[in-house]
Amino acid sequence: MTLKIRLPGGTLKLKQHHELRRREQKREVPVWQVGKYFIIWWPATISDRPSKHPDVEQNDFH
Numbered sequence: 266m267t268l269k270i271r272l273p274g275g276t277l278k279l280k281q282h283h284e285l286r287r288r289e290q291k292r293e294v295p296v297w298q299v300g301k302y303f304i305i306w307w308p309a310t311i312s313d314r315p316s317k318h319p320d321v322e323q324n325d326f327h
Contacts, residue, residue, distance in 0.1 A: 275308040 268279040280289075280303050289296055295306040 275306060275310075278305040278307065279303070280305060 266281065267284055270277045281301060282303065285296075285303060285305075288294060289303070289305050294308070294311060297304045
């Protein structure tokens with residue numbers, strides 16, 4: 266169960282532990298625990314999509 270609330274400046278999310286993404290687990294974005302739930306703030310300046318490694322190219326067959 267993920268609850269997303271889009272706000273000016275970012276997105277506020279409410280999740281359980283097993284739903285946390287790697288960046289949320291590593292606390293790269295603000296995360297607060299309230300009981301068994303986590304409140305996560307994803308600022309609009311940070312993409313919530315998985316980041317690609319800059320040194321790895323998609324079609325590198327060398």
